[in-house]
Amino acid sequence: MSAQTPVCQLLERQETDYRHWWWVGPPQDGWLEGTQGTAISADVALLIYWAARGLSARSPFDEPLSAGAPAGAVLFWPKSHALGEWWLLWLCATLPPGTPLQLVGENQGGIKRVLKVLAALGLGCRKRDSARRCALYASQTARVGLDPDAVWTRFEAGGLQLASHPGVFGHGKFDDGTRLLLAQLPEILFGDIGASRRQGALQALDMGCGDGIIAAWLARRGAMVTAVDVSVFAVEAARRTLAGNGLEGDVVASDVYSALAGRRFDAIISNPPFHQQRDIDYGPAARLIGEAPEHLQSGGQLVMVANAFLPYPALLERAFGGFEILADDRRFRVYRAVKD
Structure with a gap:
């Protein structure tokens, strides 16, 4: 060829x-x-x-x-x-x-x-x-x-110590979209709205975990966390972040849901990527949204943040039949969709 x-x-x-x-x-x-x-x-x-x-x-x-x-x-x-x-x-x-x-x-x-x-x-x-x-x-x-390991750095964000590598999204900084997303989660996942939909500890999936800030934030609040990323750099960073904060979680290398067959969660939380090198690629985010209902419990929810210009509303409507916008600062939007 x-x-x-x-x-x-x-x-x-x-x-x-x-x-x-x-x-x-x-x-x-x-x-x-x-x-x-x-x-x-x-x-x-x-x-x-x-x-x-x-x-x-x-x-x-x-x-x-x-x-x-x-x-x-x-x-x-x-x-x-x-x-x-x-x-x-x-x-x-x-x-x-x-x-x-x-x-x-x-x-x-x-x-x-x-x-x-x-x-x-x-x-x-x-x-x-x-x-x-x-x-x-x-x-x-x-x-x-x-030593190649010398490129690993640590920085503080949201009260957590994060491990970072040049191959990980948002290397060495607290992404503004993730910041907006985390601000919405206490009430949605742990307040009356979230708690009324489940029994026991929240089973949460951090899809596209990057340096592990979302997974660590959830684990610190008692959630049973699974963190997934297609990048082995991110998988290693998330493992180091959880360990560095004395937290536990399952960190998995996976192409979206490929390694999660049969697993279901109370919540899927994500700040999905849309770039492949310099090109825009909606493929992973489309799979994240389209296949989310198969990996959610009844009443489970997908909560994700994305740049405001990205065409995710149509994908959410198709997969869930509806959605709501929890926050919009003109740069980023936080979406929430619930499985019936």
């Missing part, structure tokens, strides 16, 4: 034999699947997709491969510059020194910045090719004396 994305079209025309290389942070592209390489990704959806086709795929938090080092690695430079730096540190810490390393990305995505990053790490670099508004650089791994 011919490459479909600009970055893969640039790679396709190289003379390099990419068999048994690592594809690090790759896009979804059929050409990659035919190269006999291994996908290294924090995106659970991509890992599931590759595994379902019998292809080699792993997360950066998996145990090291027993089969030994790859022939080389291609790092697809991400939108987040800090995340790209983390991937570089991880590759240098994981692979033997001298392993061939290529870095590819779109000019608009900041690929040219890798020159300064590589220089700061003492890694040599040369430009191999450019086309389709993309560039490809060549280097090799080396011991750089910096």
